Amino acid sequence: MTAQTDHTSANARTLISVDAMGGDQGPAAVVAGCLISAEANPDISFILHGPEAELTALVAKHPLLAGRIQIRDAVGVVTMEDKPSHVVRTGKDTSMWSAIESVRTGEASVAVSCGNTGALMALSMIRLRKLPGVNRPAIAVLYPSSNAQGFNVMLDVGADIKADADDLLRFALMGMSYARNGLNVNKPRIGLLNVGTEEHKGRVELKEAHDLIRAHEAEAGFEFVGFVEGGDISGDKADVIVTDGFTGNIAIKTGEGTASLIGKRLREAFKYSIISRLASLLAYSSLMRLREKIDPRRVNGGVFLGLNGTVVKSHGSADATGVSAAIKLAAQLVQNGFNDKLAARVAAALPKEEPSPE
Amino acid sequence: MTAQTDHTSANARTLISVDAMGGDQGPAAVVAGCLISAEANPDISFILHGPEAELTALVAKHPLLAGRIQIRDAVGVVTMEDKPSHVVRTGKDTSMWSAIESVRTGEASVAVSCGNTGALMALSMIRLRKLPGVNRPAIAVLYPSSNAQGFNVMLDVGADIKADADDLLRFALMGMSYARNGLNVNKPRIGLLNVGTEEHKGRVELKEAHDLIRAHEAEAGFEFVGFVEGGDISGDKADVIVTDGFTGNIAIKTGEGTASLIGKRLREAFKYSIISRLASLLAYSSLMRLREKIDPRRVNGGVFLGLNGTVVKSHGSADATGVSAAIKLAAQLVQNGFNDKLAARVAAALPKEEPSPE
Numbered sequence: 001m002t003a004q005t006d007h008t009s010a011n012a013r014t015l016i017s018v019d020a021m022g023g024d025q026g027p028a029a030v031v032a033g034c035l036i037s038a039e040a041n042p043d044i045s046f047i048l049h050g051p052e053a054e055l056t057a058l059v060a061k062h063p064l065l066a067g068r069i070q071i072r073d074a075v076g077v078v079t080m081e082d083k084p085s086h087v088v089r090t091g092k093d094t095s096m097w098s099a100i101e102s103v104r105t106g107e108a109s110v111a112v113s114c115g116n117t118g119a120l121m122a123l124s125m126i127r128l129r130k131l132p133g134v135n136r137p138a139i140a141v142l143y144p145s146s147n148a149q150g151f152n153v154m155l156d157v158g159a160d161i162k163a164d165a166d167d168l169l170r171f172a173l174m175g176m177s178y179a180r181n182g183l184n185v186n187k188p189r190i191g192l193l194n195v196g197t198e199e200h201k202g203r204v205e206l207k208e209a210h211d212l213i214r215a216h217e218a219e220a221g222f223e224f225v226g227f228v229e230g231g232d233i234s235g236d237k238a239d240v241i242v243t244d245g246f247t248g249n250i251a252i253k254t255g256e257g258t259a260s261l262i263g264k265r266l267r268e269a270f271k272y273s274i275i276s277r278l279a280s281l282l283a284y285s286s287l288m289r290l291r292e293k294i295d296p297r298r299v300n301g302g303v304f305l306g307l308n309g310t311v312v313k314s315h316g317s318a319d320a321t322g323v324s325a326a327i328k329l330a331a332q333l334v335q336n337g338f339n340d341k342l343a344a345r346v347a348a349a350l351p352k353e354e355p356s357p358e
Numbered sequence: 359m360t361a362q363t364d365h366t367s368a369n370a371r372t373l374i375s376v377d378a379m380g381g382d383q384g385p386a387a388v389v390a391g392c393l394i395s396a397e398a399n400p401d402i403s404f405i406l407h408g409p410e411a412e413l414t415a416l417v418a419k420h421p422l423l424a425g426r427i428q429i430r431d432a433v434g435v436v437t438m439e440d441k442p443s444h445v446v447r448t449g450k451d452t453s454m455w456s457a458i459e460s461v462r463t464g465e466a467s468v469a470v471s472c473g474n475t476g477a478l479m480a481l482s483m484i485r486l487r488k489l490p491g492v493n494r495p496a497i498a499v500l501y502p503s504s505n506a507q508g509f510n511v512m513l514d515v516g517a518d519i520k521a522d523a524d525d526l527l528r529f530a531l532m533g534m535s536y537a538r539n540g541l542n543v544n545k546p547r548i549g550l551l552n553v554g555t556e557e558h559k560g561r562v563e564l565k566e567a568h569d570l571i572r573a574h575e576a577e578a579g580f581e582f583v584g585f586v587e588g589g590d591i592s593g594d595k596a597d598v599i600v601t602d603g604f605t606g607n608i609a610i611k612t613g614e615g616t617a618s619l620i621g622k623r624l625r626e627a628f629k630y631s632i633i634s635r636l637a638s639l640l641a642y643s644s645l646m647r648l649r650e651k652i653d654p655r656r657v658n659g660g661v662f663l664g665l666n667g668t669v670v671k672s673h674g675s676a677d678a679t680g681v682s683a684a685i686k687l688a689a690q691l692v693q694n695g696f697n698d699k700l701a702a703r704v705a706a707a708l709p710k711e712e713p714s715p716e
Binding site for chain 2: 234279
């Protein structure tokens with residue numbers, strides 16, 4: 001816990017460690033994202049990791065970034081094809097490794113990367129290590145919903161492929177902390193994902209997790225709404241959806257695919273005739289409003305929870321808008337002292353737990 | 359197998375057993391659905407199950423139905439709240455039980471119901487029994503996709519909450535048969551749902567199922583595309599998505615919820631201003647075309663596979679259009695001799711399997 005507190009005090013200036021490489025759109029999009037964030041938020045500054053000459057040239061184009069970006073030279077790049085185990089063994093020279101290193105040493109308390117998710121998770125686990133009391137870290141995302149805040153938190157969406165009842169309880173606690181500090185929901189409603197809402201339904205570990213989470217409800221300060229179903233991920237019954245990483249990963253990809261199919265069909269429908277093309281011109285601003293509400297670029301960033309430090313995973317395809325959304329989220333979490341609060345929450349709710357020796 | 363063949367010959371006239379009760383919109387919507395189907399398809403006739411006096415009055419309003427509906431009196435109704443185990447023990451007088459009984463005795467080879475899914479599955483299992491070689495029956499649905507045929511088959515979406523590698527192989531075989539006979543896809547491409555497409559990813563039973571399905575590919579006449587991800591459920595990489603009932607159930611409900619949120623946001627966007635309201639009038643026919651493509655009422659019906667007889671589960675909220683879509687699907691399956699083909703497929707692909715004693 002001491003190291004954790006040091007992190008925060010060292011970063012009152014909101015210093016964010018950014019991996020410039022590994023995204024589909026290259027370092028120019030990442031620097032452009034930093035620029036958008038720097039314009040919007042004068043408190044943010046950056047440590048940018050990647051090939052020094054290339055980054056220096058990109059940063060020099062934007063006078064506003066002068067004095068707000070330190071460049072940390074790293075010549076290696078983790079590609080989307082690299083196997084996580086390979087990166088962990090041989091990736092010391094990569095920008096991803098370097099970006100996480102800034103969090104490990106306490107220079108920054110959060111890192112942002114558009115790179116290979118598996119490699120980023122593996123490196124984060126090995127270099128940052130798990131918080132005491134956390135067996136499985138989790139990836140949390142914001143999913144568009146009909147809630148007041150417009151989004152639900154869902155976790156785990158793929159850090160691991162399974163979770164037992166104890167893990168699911170920790171996901172609930174970490175998700176609560178994230179909803180408070182990332183979405184400003186003071187008393188989050190937590191739902192446990194299942195195939196039905198009746199208490200007798202579903203797998204054994206889910207029934208066990210149901211009772212465990214219920215038992216921590218009052219002390220931890222969330223509201224447990226019990227089992228929820230797939231339709232509630234985008235609904236308004238809960239603010240945090242707790243599930244294992246296999247189910248969560250399938251669910252978000254199913255949702256993304258379905259949204260993308262509807263978008264495709266909508267464009268086809270508007271291209272059908274001259275009248276429908278005219279209609280689409282008139283409808284343009286309505287459709288843009290729709291896009292703003294459900295545009296994944298505006299809530300870009302899965303967050304790795306349960307480690308000594310926070311890592312924000314931006315979409316691999318993120319453009320400048322996407323990168324700046326991930327940076328905005330990272331900055332908000334730093335400014336709220338999120339990782340310390342999360343660590344304290346997990347520790348406090350599990351008083352009988354022996355601290356992990358790691 | 360003998361009983362199965364008898365079913366088919368007895369039903370060359372495409373006699374469909376229809377549960378008139380248990381849907382949210384009552385028996386009038388079911389009779390109206392029968393009417394639409396009877397108008398569209400002169401070969402179909404019905405056995406309608408429910409309270410005789412009520413049904414007689416409803417049917418009498420439509421001269422076209424004269425001589426094409428037999429009414430089977432059943433006074434009990436299975437509600438959405440009834441527990442499956444309770445219905446199995448005490449539901450002999452219900453319209454649902456009676457509708458399945460017509461399939462069990464061979465009068466009809468397919469039943470359609472809008473009622474309680476759990477109760478319908480439980481009754482179907484107990485009364486129709488599993489096909490030889492099938493350990494877990496499955497519920498298959500048609501999911502809107504960017505495929506040529508506009509839909510993928512996905513199974514299991516909730517008959518059970520788990521599936522081992524052998525079950526997943528049978529789901530692949532049953533899904534292939536359903537894609538051929540329900541969607542007219544001659545050589546279906548089968549994908550196994552996982553959190554990544556690399557062969558080393560995912561749970562142990564999935565790796566095992568991967569090899570088992572691969573081994574049956576040539577003999578059974580499908581193309582195995584390997585692991586697919588959540589986004590492929592609505593994509594064009596596979597025609598049949600194989601998964602366990604827990605994951606499948608979460609996935610379809612996530613997809614439905616996401617589609618419904620987008621629809622809600624789209625309506626809000628068009629209500630925003632006078633111009634956007636005007637645009638929505640002009641866009642009306644485009645939006646209707648979109649709706650037609652993705653309207654769940656037009657592909658209404660989960661199908662229970664792996665039993666001695668086919669049961670089509672229509673949405674509980676189905677209106678006349680929804681009911682007639684479920685009847686159309688049921689009729690097509692009967693006319694293609696679907697259940698015999700599926701039984702033969704499962705039996706042929708598993709030659710070393712001892713027939714189940716049930």
